[in-house]
Amino acid sequence: MKTQIDVIPFGGLGNRLRVLNSALYLSQKIGAKVSLGWIVKAELNTDFNNLYESATIPFERVGSFRMTLFHYFLKHIFVQKYTGVYKIILSLFYDLIIFDNEALNWSKEELIEKTTGSKKVLIATCYQFWDFPDYNNFVLTRDLKAKVESYSRSFENVIGVHVRRTDHIDIIKASSLNSYFEQMDKTLKESPERSFFICSDDAEVKKELKDKYGNKVFFNEIELSRASTVGMEGAILDIYLLAKTEKIIANSKSSFAVLASKIGKNKEIIEV
Template sequence: MKKKRILLKPTSGLGNRMRAISSFIYFKSLIDAELNVIWVPDAGLNIHYLEIFKPSPYFNLLRPNFTYQLITKSKTLLNNKFGLVRWLSRLYNTIVSRLIGVDCVLLDEDVKKGAEHLQKVCEGKFNILVITGNQCIDYPEGFQAFVPSSDVAAKIEAARKQFKENTIGIHIRRSDHDIAIANSPLHLFEDKIEEYLKVEGDDFAVFLATDDPEVSDYFKGKYPNAVITYPKTFGRNTKEGMMDAVLELYLLAGTKKIYGSYWSSFSGVAKRIYGTDLEILHV
């Protein structure tokens, strides 16, 4: 019997890609399909998969293929207020999908409807192309697929030597993330550190993960004996910056408890790596 085949092109940043892959590890079992991942370095995540992770037994890693880039996932076109534009955009995707040999194309809006919906859509389909930065189901077990590369693992182990036995993690999302800035102000994280200092004194440490160098400098200056950071390259557009983001993610995941920012996937992904307790600090 012909085997179903999922071609998954995860998009957006590191956390979004890991969650998407994890969810389709579940979905491939649901429809008895093989899972193939097309990992494309771009402005959102400028690094190849094998530079940060080892090959996974949970899916096949394929070389990036230009033909899959021809599918449009533009919400401006696919959700346009003019019906003719929506119809033409979907017709274009249908024609392209047939030319590149796939039976159906699933984009963000399809994936957001969940695994059961996708199961119905994929009935009778054998070559399924998925382009998404979303998950079709929350499947923490799927994160077992991600094992840091030898180089990354060695750096993680070296950095963890700074940790104390009681080390909590704090993730402060800033940069262009207006929702996190508005809902998770800095004083909430300062209050949490003060709470621990009153109870634990010098017997605890804070590992701080942030995308803002000013925030990093501020907390290290205010709590020099408690706050630990990884001396990383900030930014997503360099290989060094993205490798450091992976290091920071796994260091955050290895703390006793994570205090995260509102509406940020990074905190949620860190929780799922080792099952670490997560509390989102928000107003």
């Protein structure tokens, strides 16, 4: 009997996709079946299928009854705080439970040994726990794919710039706006024909970059928000347009930037 893996990815889109991708590539290694439990909450208020049509590595969806339980019961902040209690309760339904600690610390050998020795496995984390080459197995909806192709048709000699400013304190502290200016100035000095696609969650940052670099920068005038499907469609357009650039100036602690760098052809992240 095949191992059944239920995967519950926590966090924003970048975190969730790296968890799902980890589970899918692990499943290929051990011959397991994967079911996705995509919890629609404030940190990502839209379903997977509103953004993606399918995946080339197949998976199913967790059933509605169990998803209802997960939605109200499985909260990442509480799982982190009361890990032992959650494991006792969930062990009634699963032979093996993998939370953040296991995802971060188990070796490949441990993962293979413990998952293949279990019939029912629950993986609930925001961390990558298995290697994968890229994110090309996820297929955008037709509408989103058409928009990406339409918007990126004129991309030539374009460098991506991802400036995260509203929700990641470590990145804000580590990467000042001046550090982005330095890399952009260096790029233009070496290659004056370059232009920049700006991807940022801060309208003031976009304005400041536009004031400084004029027609050398451009960006989407669309809603970017985790709180709605429309806002998430805007965010995913930014990710896939960032993926159409040649290189990405960003802080690599951002899963958003790392995700974009591994869509299509793998791209260099110029660290700030």
